[in-house]
Amino acid sequence: MDSGGDPGLEAIFKRLIGATGPISVAHYMAEANAHYYGRADPLGTGGDFITAPEISQMFGEMIGLWLADQWQRAGQPGLYHYVEFGPGRGTLASDALRAAEQFGFRPQVHLIEGSSRLRHIQQTALPQATWHDGLDSVLREGPLLIVANEFLDALPVRQIVRTEQGWRERVVVHNGERFMPVAGARPMDTAVPAALADSPPGTILETCPAASGLAYEIAMRLKAQGGCALFIDYGYDTSVAGLKSGSTLQAVRAHQKVDPFAEPGLADLTALVDFAQLKQIALAGDVDCLGPVGQGDWLMALGIGARAATLARTDPAQTQALESALDRLVSPDQMGTLFKVMAYRGPGWPEGAGFGTA
Ligand code: SAH
DSSP, rough: OSSEEEEEEEHHHHHHHHHOOEEEHHHHHHHHHHHHHHHOOOOOOOOOOOOOOHHHHHHHHHHHHHHHHHHTTTTOSSSOEEESSSTTHHHHHHHHHHHHHHOOOOOOEEOOSSSSHHHHHHHHHHHTTTEESSGGSSSSOEEEEEESSSSOOOOOOEEEEEETTTTEOOOOOOOSEEEEEEEEEEEEEGGGGGHHHHHTTOOOOOOOOHHHHHHHHHHHHHHHEEEEEEEEEEEEEEOOTBEEESSSOOETTTTEEEETTSSSSSEEEOOOEHHHHHHHHHHHOEEEEEEEEHHHHHHHTTHHHHHHHHHHHHHHHHHHHHHHHHHHHHOOTTTTTTTTEEEETTTTOOOOOOOOOO
16 A cells, blocks of 8 residues: 555555546545545544534524425425435434424435445434435425535536646546546547636636536426425535636545545545536526525524524523534634525425525
8 A cells, every 4th residue: 555545445546547547536536435435434523524513403403494494384295305415424404303393394304325334323313214325216206305514515526627738637647656636638628618718727627517417406306396405515606607717626634634635535525516506507407596695694594593592591501612613603714604505496485594585
């Protein structure tokens, strides 16, 4: 083994590259993340990174209230589904469903999870759930109330790089010591729209076909069976035709940023989510799109401040911890602005609280 990555995965990558040539950044990211999430539970202070639902129960509770409100205002349909993509430890779903149950919201629960290890943890938190590899096996009857928190950022990005000879796919090679990204051999000029074609050499364009494909699939399902979807992630709102200048690929291990190509399978690989593209897809799929708005504004509009005060009154010893959790979730210099919330809504479904329209 040459570097500190997952030895099994390093061998697979080396064999693949040796046999068929360099692999794309997207292929590398997809495989590295599948190994990463399959290895262990990465979440929490003892793991590699911490997510909003793991910071405080208030995060999932606000989502639960949002969903219950949507469902009530849609006329309380009898058969309906909670669907969560990449539920991690199941914390968000547990908090959301507990909070929403007070309003009579008792959906069928579907969890879409790729890691069997995490499925196992989710089973303890949510014994009533059924697990799926994708949306395809979720019932096509009854509205879907879909949640994806820090899921789209884990999907593989494709990168194209401008060289002196034109545009090339960004691919991964092994130089005898380590994996590294280089420009591939095949011309990719036709994949670049005219507005970006003249970018200076070295420019990287990034796109996430997996996220776009999934968003379109969700839009089609909402159109066919009703419901709404919440996408919460860190991202940007400024792409051109689904392409963003600059690589946003990053790796985190033990709460530190590391080189994404240094230890495949041992660090969490993510890329910023392209909310402008998600908006375009809603338009193409003929569903309404709300936001994106900052996570901080959205949570405050839903009443997370009042929720924190209530919890502090119930358990005064927790006051400081609650204040600090609230600050992490909503402050602009913490998760409040970088993290964004966007919703899709199917035909006839309500505007959705917290987006400045309801
Ligand atoms: N939503 C959770 C966990 C975020 S981590 C939270 O906020 O705490 C990303 C989650 O997505 C993990 O559960 C991971 O196993 C899952 N995941 C990542 N890529 C996936 C894929 N391609 N298919 C299915 N699940 C995936």
